[in-house]
Each structure stands twice: as C-alpha cells, then as structure tokens.
Amino acid sequence: MIVNIIQIIKNKVQNVFSIARSFCSDDYMFYKGLKKTDLLIFDDIFPHPISGFRYEEFTVLLKHFKKSKIIVEPTSYTIVNTPIENHQKHISEFILQNVSLKKKIVRKKKLVNINTNLFYCVFLNNIYKNLWWLEKYKIPFAFTLYPGGGFQLDNTISDEKLKKVLESPSFRKVITTQKITQNYLIEKNFCSSQKIEFIFGGVVPQISLNKDLTNKKAYLVDKLTFDICFCAAKYSPKGEDKGYDVFIEFAKTIVDKYDFVNFHIIGGFDENDIDVSKLKGKIKFYGYQNFETLGVIYQNMDVLISPNKAFVLGKGAFDGFPLGTVVEAALNGVAVLITDELKQNSTFIPNVDLILIDSNSDSIRNNIIDLIENPEKLYSISQNGQQKFLKVYSNEIQMKPRISLLQNEIAQK
Known part of the structure; x- marks a missing residue:
C-alpha cells in the first residue's frame, strides 16, 4: 500500500516536471502545479515606480485577492531608460512597503506555476504574448485594453492580435478606458458588447x-x-x-x-x-x-x-x-x-x-x-x-468595478 502511494506521488512529480520542460526557454519554465491561485497577474514593468497606475492597480488587486500572484518580467525597463538590473531593487523597495505581498511576486526567471482560476494583465501586447499557454492550459483571462501597448486603430498587425485574443476560447472580459476603443471593438465585430466593461480613465496612485x-x-x-x-x-x-x-x-x-x-x-x-x-x-x-x-x-x-x-x-x-x-x-x-x-x-x-x-x-x-x-x-x-x-480617479470609481468584474469571473470557475 505504502509502495503504491509513493509510486503515485513520484509519477505526479515526474509528470509536472515533464510538462514544465516541454514549455521552457533559457530563462523560465511554466507548469500547472497542484497549488492554485484565484488570480494570476502578469506585467512587464511592475513594480517600477514610474508606472504609477500599474503600481497602484496591481498592489490593490494583490491585497484584495488572498489567493493571488503576479509574474514580473521587466522587458519594458529599456523603454523608460532604466537598467534592467534595477528591477530587483524596485522589488525590494516594494516589499519593504508591502511586506504581506512578498511571496506574491514571481520573477519570470524561475519555475512558474501558472495554475489559476483567472489570468489578468493590461495592454494588448501583454495578453498576446501569454496567449499560447493560456490556451494550452485552458485558463480563462481578462485584460484592460489601454491605448498603446500594441493597440492601434485600423492597423493590420494590431487587428490580427486583437482578433486572436478576443476569439480565444479562454477570453472572458475586456476593460476599455476610452469610448473610441469600445466603439472600435463593437464596430469591427471583434467581440460583443456583453464582454466589454467600460471604465473611463485609468487607475491613479x-x-x-x-x-x-x-x-x-x-x-x-x-x-x-x-x-x-x-x-x-x-x-x-x-x-x-x-x-x-x-x-x-x-x-x-x-x-x-x-x-x-x-x-x-x-x-x-x-x-x-x-x-x-x-x-x-x-x-x-x-x-x-x-x-x-x-x-x-x-x-x-x-x-x-x-x-x-x-x-x-x-x-x-x-x-x-x-x-x-x-x-x-x-x-x-x-x-x-x-x-x-x-x-x-x-x-x-x-x-x-x-x-x-x-x-x-x-x-x-x-x-x-x-x-x-x-x-x-x-x-x-x-x-x-x-x-x-x-x-x-478615486479607487471607488476606478478599482471597485475592476475588482467586481474579476470576482465575478473567478466565481464562475
């Protein structure tokens, strides 16, 4: 009996690392582990203090959702003329101010458990780059479609990305912050109005x-x-x-x-x-x-x-x-x-x-x-x-509806 239990555990462990190796690169490996979060966030600049809106939004979400984590990959540091080496410094500074969130920040340069009830990020390019594994593991996602970040009106490349993202079987909700964005998605038949949540403006520290x-x-x-x-x-x-x-x-x-x-x-x-x-x-x-x-x-x-x-x-x-x-x-x-x-x-x-x-x-x-x-x-x-x-720009107006949307999607799992 004991031998059988040990063998079962051994097989599960081997299976996990086998899956992980099949989705590895030089820097990271994704796997769907046994431990599951309610919300998994991804970002390419957090917690750089220069991006105040993301600093505020993700901090609020990580605090609100007990079972939550954020995967961080500082590829956008170069855009704001910041050495990537400063990323760890910014993480350390963030943890000093938010000690309870220390274990919720996951550097992408390690084995990453992506087992979650809902994935969330901001900007088109960020959701598009993660689409392959979200579909592979059938993980539902929501995202905020801010202007920029790969999103352009009547642009062939942008439209192709939008089409793939919004037609994905894993897609659940998109938050738009400008009426022109909301109208564009509907007029181009990218998705139905029922899947769009309009929240004017953006999050502010x-x-x-x-x-x-x-x-x-x-x-x-x-x-x-x-x-x-x-x-x-x-x-x-x-x-x-x-x-x-x-x-x-x-x-x-x-x-x-x-x-x-x-x-x-x-x-x-x-x-x-x-x-x-x-x-x-x-x-x-x-x-x-x-x-x-x-x-x-x-x-x-x-x-x-x-x-x-x-x-x-x-x-x-x-x-x-x-x-x-x-x-x-x-x-x-x-x-x-x-x-x-x-x-x-x-x-x-x-x-x-x-x-x-x-x-x-x-x-x-x-x-x-x-x-x-x-x-x-x-x-x-x-x-x-x-x-x-x-x-x-109060969190009552900006964050409350975002939290409600994410909670509703998580509850449907």
Whole structure:
C-alpha cells in the first residue's frame, strides 16, 4: 500500500516536471502545479515606480485577492531608460512597503506555476504574448485594453492580435478606458458588447489624491513667475507624438513677450533633441520622474501643456484622454491644457475643469496669454480641475468595478 502511494506521488512529480520542460526557454519554465491561485497577474514593468497606475492597480488587486500572484518580467525597463538590473531593487523597495505581498511576486526567471482560476494583465501586447499557454492550459483571462501597448486603430498587425485574443476560447472580459476603443471593438465585430466593461480613465496612485497643497505656489499670489511644464515619455526623436516639438515652438514665440515665463521639461527629452538656445536661462530639464517626485515639481507649476497628436507613431496609434501625466498635474492643482483630436472627453467640462487646445503653437499661445492676463481664470480652472479629477480617479470609481468584474469571473470557475 505504502509502495503504491509513493509510486503515485513520484509519477505526479515526474509528470509536472515533464510538462514544465516541454514549455521552457533559457530563462523560465511554466507548469500547472497542484497549488492554485484565484488570480494570476502578469506585467512587464511592475513594480517600477514610474508606472504609477500599474503600481497602484496591481498592489490593490494583490491585497484584495488572498489567493493571488503576479509574474514580473521587466522587458519594458529599456523603454523608460532604466537598467534592467534595477528591477530587483524596485522589488525590494516594494516589499519593504508591502511586506504581506512578498511571496506574491514571481520573477519570470524561475519555475512558474501558472495554475489559476483567472489570468489578468493590461495592454494588448501583454495578453498576446501569454496567449499560447493560456490556451494550452485552458485558463480563462481578462485584460484592460489601454491605448498603446500594441493597440492601434485600423492597423493590420494590431487587428490580427486583437482578433486572436478576443476569439480565444479562454477570453472572458475586456476593460476599455476610452469610448473610441469600445466603439472600435463593437464596430469591427471583434467581440460583443456583453464582454466589454467600460471604465473611463485609468487607475491613479491614491497617494496622489491626498496631496497637501499648502505649499502650492501660484502666479501673482506666491511668486512673480509663470511656470509652464511639459511632461511625457520619449517615443520619437523630437517627440512629435507628444507634441514636444509644438511645445518648444510655442515657447520660442512667447519668451520675448513675457520675461517672467519659465519652461519645465519632464520625461525623456533634453536640450539635444531640439534647439532651445533661444530659451537659455528660461528652460529646465528634469528627466524621468516617479509619481511622488512629480508631485514635488508640480508644487511650483501653474500650467501643464499636453499637445499630443494621434497617428504619429504609426497608423492608428493614439493616446488615451487624458494622459497620466495630465492627471497627476491636475491632482496637484496645476491647470491643464490638453488636445482631444479624437473627441474622447466625456467627463470634463472645457474651460471649467480644463482647457482644450489644438496641437499648434498659435492655439497654445492664445490660451496661455489669456491665463496670464486673467489670473482669476487660471485659479478657477486649477481648483475646479483638481476637484473633478479627485472624483473621477478615486479607487471607488476606478478599482471597485475592476475588482467586481474579476470576482465575478473567478466565481464562475
């Protein structure tokens, strides 16, 4: 009897490692072990503090779902100019702040048990790269389809990926954050509306909602300078997709008119990308910053300008509305000027909560002059915008429906 039991256990162990070896690469092995989670998350940059929305969302999910884990593979570190070696440092820092989650972070460079009731990730490329083993092991999945990350409108490669993902027998639900995305999926017959959950905006670190703005400096109240900032990652040589080229063109047209205007560039750009010699002494570059440091910088800003353009990086490539950097600025009491070429805004009131602009120098210049000459309008938009963004980006609005969706899918297993 004992011999038979030992043999059964031995056979099961051998079977597990046999399966694992059949799905191995130089760095990792997947296997469907005996221990099962309710929720398995995957991400390619977590827990890098620069990606505040993922840091917040995945932390909340890992805490809420007792049986949950996250597989981390830092392939996107290079995109934000971070050495991959820093990944372990970020993991260690995350664990110091979230000791209870220590065993829930799984590096992909090891044997990975993927036995779960539900798989979840954000962005098209991330779900697509994991599709093969999700289908192999018949594991159901849900994901958030943010703009970017492989998703582009009317792009052949993007559409092919979407088709494979949304027609997969393992597909359960997709969260969309923009109406244009929801409409696109339905109009292209990629999936039925019943499988789409629309949650406008995105997740924001809740620390950003609890800002102490007692040290916030405002034009003509606490300082004589008018400080304008631009904040974006660099995906093209001159930042045409984010409107960096337009921003610098605007800056050069107004610097002679007002000698008290300063410009602040946060993100992947420096003085070598576009000639800024005319702005010498009036422009400062900060490089990439995490969301906590951004809050400190924004304390001295009056306006953030986001003149981003759609379809610059490729056919169908577009940003969500508003950008994460815009959200962070507004929460810090900074008035935001932003483009909305694709008419994605369905929540904010123009000239009350924020200012809508065209992505050209004249449009920006006219609106900035209006704010400089009418500081009461600047103060009003800053205050109204902060209150509106606080409401829209609370976890009550953003995370509660996400948790509910995932719980419902897990319950159906």
